[in-house]
Amino acid sequence: MLGLVDCNNFYASCERSFDPSLIGKAVVVLSNNDGCVVARSNEAKALSIKMGVPLFQLEELRKAHEVKVFSSNYTLYGDMSSRIMSILGRYVEDVEVYSIDEAFMNLTGYESVYPDLAQFAQDVRHRALAWTRIPVSIGLAPTKTLCKVANWYAKREAEHNGALVLDTPAKIEQALYGFDVAELWGVGWRYAGLLKRNGIRTAAHLRDMADDWLAANMTVNGLRLAHELRGLKCNLIETVAPAKKAICTAPSFGQVIPDLDLIRQALTTHVGRVAEKLRKQDSAASAITVFLHTNRFRRTPGNGLAAKQYYGSRTIELPHPTASTAELASYAQAALTAIYRFGYHYQKVGVMLTGLVPADFRQANLFNDGPDDRQVRLARVVDKLNYRYGRDKIRLAAAGYDPIWHHKQQWMSRRYTTRWKDILKVK
DNA sequence: TCTGGGGTCCTAGGACCC
DNA sequence: TCTGGGGTCCTAGGACCC
Structure with missing residues (x-):
């Protein structure tokens, strides 16, 4: 289970x-x-x-x-999330953190420890609530997809008291019989339309479709989905998060910006962000992409007509994989210069790192000397200082001093759990 | 005035190899 | 000029997730 x-x-x-x-x-x-x-x-x-x-x-x-x-x-939500996850870790060895607010638990081998699964689920719920004040819903079943179904009912139907166990063929059949295919994990709006056009309305109906049909119409993903509904595990619990294959950041500006200098500052700041994430997972990037675009909803002030739009993007293959902020920033600036067009009101500039390889990966290159390790060591020291003294305390001068492009966050609550001056006072 | 951000996996088709 | 069988790698586009 x-x-x-x-x-x-x-x-x-x-x-x-x-x-x-x-x-x-x-x-x-x-x-x-x-x-x-x-x-x-x-x-x-x-x-x-x-x-x-x-x-x-x-x-x-x-x-x-x-x-x-x-x-x-996100500082608060991330910290609360890790508190919840550590509570789950007290119950079982294998916990897969699937997203900031969800986790799978592997109960295989715990049959004698938790003989009553309904009781187990209520214990977890009560402890999470007592320790964090966060209400959680729990679904238990033989496969991840069936857990998602069980969780759906647990969350929406009060009679389950926040937890549902699907541990017999009869219970599973009943759950799938009334379950809308569009709500299934792995069925988005396009597949939902396809299934509807083919008269497939419930999860039970999809489960019973022929494998040939599933593979032909929904690729191997649809086949796996149906198998999971039949109780066959296709998705296993992954307790170690695999290294990311791409790292991207592209936050909108707080207001539209026409000015290249300000966009440069924002881009340099974003590069600092992705480079930090890159070093955190001990990777180096082989390519960098910069993209720049206008706000598609915008109307021109005055005449109210749709504003003219622009989307530009440029990818640069790096001479060697690197994790140096300064080096990545200089390539990013070159890409920005190539795609910037005067006369538009821009909404965001984004940067993406791809071709990620382990940081110690070295590929012989006849034509250059390879990365400057001192740059990366320097950046790691900067990471430590910024972790200790606050984000962007030390940054490239090109990132500017007054981030007027920064996004809006007018109604931000305090960082109750991660900042001394934000901690609650009890009177 | 104001409309999010960050990811993964799969497939088909093209180009290439022996 | 036509002929067979067995592969890899890359990219764009489409689908999905939270």
Whole structure:
């Protein structure tokens, strides 16, 4: 048996964890740049606030119902997430952290330790709630896909009390019989349309389709999905996160920017960010891509017509893999110079590192001397200082002093668990 | 005025090798 | 000019996840 633990309304629950005055109120958390709603408390869902709606469309509801709005506070959510994950680690050896608010647990071999799975699930829920104030839902089943199904019911149907165990063919059959295929893990809006057109409406129906049909219409992914619904494990628990194959950052500016110098500063800052992530996983990058684009929603002030749009991107193959911020920044600047066009209002500049190889990887190259190791050692020292004294305390001068391009975060809560001056005071 | 960010995997087709 | 069988690597595009 496997288990899936999923935090309910995670970001909203984190905010609530440290501010009890939010209990019982509609809480929403926004995406970066205070753009769209990405998390909602149950009260906010009850007001029909949809996932992904832009904040400015919420004005009336906000006034009428006193909706509490928060900018996303990833420092807080990340720390709360690791607290939850460490709680799960007290129960079983193998925990796969699947996302910031979800984890799979491997219960294989724990049959005698936890003979009553329903009781086990309630224990986990109670401990998570007691130690973090985060409510979680739990689904237990023989495969990951079935765990997702079990979790779906556990979260939505009150009679399960937050946890559902699918451990017999009869229970699984009943769960799949009424389950909308569009809700399945691995079925997005395109496959949902395809399945609907073919008259396949429930998970049970998809499970019973012929393998040939599944492979032909949904590739091997569809085949695996159906096999998992039949109880055959295709996705195993991965307890060690594999190294990333690409690292990207592309946050929007807080306002549109036409000016190349400011875009350069933002780009240099973003390179600092991706290079830090690169060194953290002990990799080096073989190629760097820079892209620059305008805001597709923008109307020209004055005449209200759709603003003219531009999208530019450039990839540079590096002479040798490197993890040096300074070296990556200079190639990034060259790419930006090549794609920048005067006369547009830009919304974001992004950078992506690809062709990631282990940092100690050395490929003989006849035509140059290879990377300068001192640069990378220097960057690692900078990483340590910034970890200790705060992000961007030490950075390239080209990143500028006054990041006016920085994204908006007007309603940010405190970093309750990671900053001494933000810690709660008990009076 | 205001509309997120960061990833993975699979397939087909082209180019190439012996 | 046409002929067989067995491969690899790369890229673009499409699908999905949170």
